[in-house]
Amino acid sequence: MNVALNDINQTEITRLRVACSNCNLRELCLPVDLTPDEMTRLEELSNQKRSYATGDYLYRSGDRFKSLHAIRSGSFKTRVLHEDGREQVTGFLMAGEIIGLDAISTDIHTCEALAMEDSEVCELPYSKLAELSREIPSLQRHVHKIMSREIVRDQGIMLLLGSMRAEERLAAFLLNMSQRNAIHGMSATQLRLRMSRLEIGSYLGLKLETVSRAFSHFQDEGLIQVKARAIEILALSKLREMVGK
Amino acid sequence: MNVALNDINQTEITRLRVACSNCNLRELCLPVDLTPDEMTRLEELSNQKRSYATGDYLYRSGDRFKSLHAIRSGSFKTRVLHEDGREQVTGFLMAGEIIGLDAISTDIHTCEALAMEDSEVCELPYSKLAELSREIPSLQRHVHKIMSREIVRDQGIMLLLGSMRAEERLAAFLLNMSQRNAIHGMSATQLRLRMSRLEIGSYLGLKLETVSRAFSHFQDEGLIQVKARAIEILALSKLREMVGK
DNA sequence: GCGCTATTTTGACATATATCAAGTCAAACG
């Protein structure tokens, strides 16, 4: 089996796609089996909204952890800066996803998050979310699911970093982007990457030249069409073969 | 900064070391700020205990998820089997740690866990734990912390796999083993590894020969003393330098 | 549109790690 970067099942996709047409937090990222009253209470919790311009920090390394954030639009990257100034990207977060889960155990953010494009987020104060989920079992269950999914996601990346070679990693990355695009009702084959080759490489443990070469090679093989950050997938199934699924 | 494989702070270490002298679950892995009544209720939840012999499965890939498990003694590895039969190790779990967190989001285990030596675990039925943590805020908080710590741990490994070279990974691995040994009141410099070079390599994304060569090299440099799986750390501080902390 | 800049691509070469193949060693067993 292989779970790398592909951990979201079909029912979730359907639910999210429907929910996102009315892009409110409670539907965007939370379960649909709440009573109207519970929904209202949840909505009250999450009605704080903020905008971030490209490059703005959502939080910095060392900041005190207070809230999770649901991304309503745009996208963020999370990263760690090494002593020598090198950046290591630890995640790309897209609209509809929850950001900030790393910090619950420490109270302090261990990485920093910044907007890759102009973006909007809903703030989810952790203490209120915890309080409310104590009263609403299905909400509690969902919070656990969100956290566990992050674990599964990370372990997928570990698998990928530990056992795949450059081109396989890239293939997995593209499939993941494709799938997350599809979840939000966008094309599964037309990708507009928001990140540079350098950032992709940092995320996948590769150098930017290796990323570029792999893209070029895929193009030569007729798997994709590359035009800088606009990438069209021509042979989804062959990419899937490459990562073994 | 660098969080790789070293995410447990000093207060946690102290607490756990004290707690483990009376190796009962509620103290082993749960917070100490519960009332006596709450403790009792928690104890009732966790009094199911089981033994596993070397090589026994704690759970298999595809099994339905019902419970988390607290390891009382011994150690486990978690792994994924690829189609071609290759094993990829995704984690080593030692006494005092919680195993099974990957499965909460899916209801199904995505990897399998087996005992690396004769071991004992306490079963923590998830539904009961969830129910109880709804009533006890500090327990809820702790459950979240445990989950989040797993996320941090995984991200630490991602960092390690993505940015470190073979010997740096090995150094980080040894430091991590040393620290986890110390937590349980054992020597921080005398390590008895429970896993083979192959398994270490699988976990760190290296071949077994590379692991072996790196150990030999460390020995030549006077950093460690290697006698098969018994490893003595001679220069902790130099190992720390290697991983940048 | 033009020119400036950052990003991306491509090439030649270096190097870390994988691969293949012997050997060594230690535990297990007759």
Place this chain on the structure above:
DNA sequence: CGTTTGACTTGATATATGTCAAAATAGCGC
């Protein structure tokens, strides 16, 4: 005590990816 077996070490070589450098391209303000 010798044999067997599996794990570990070591060596020679191959290969994927990194490094350094230059050219091509895309993005963007004017």
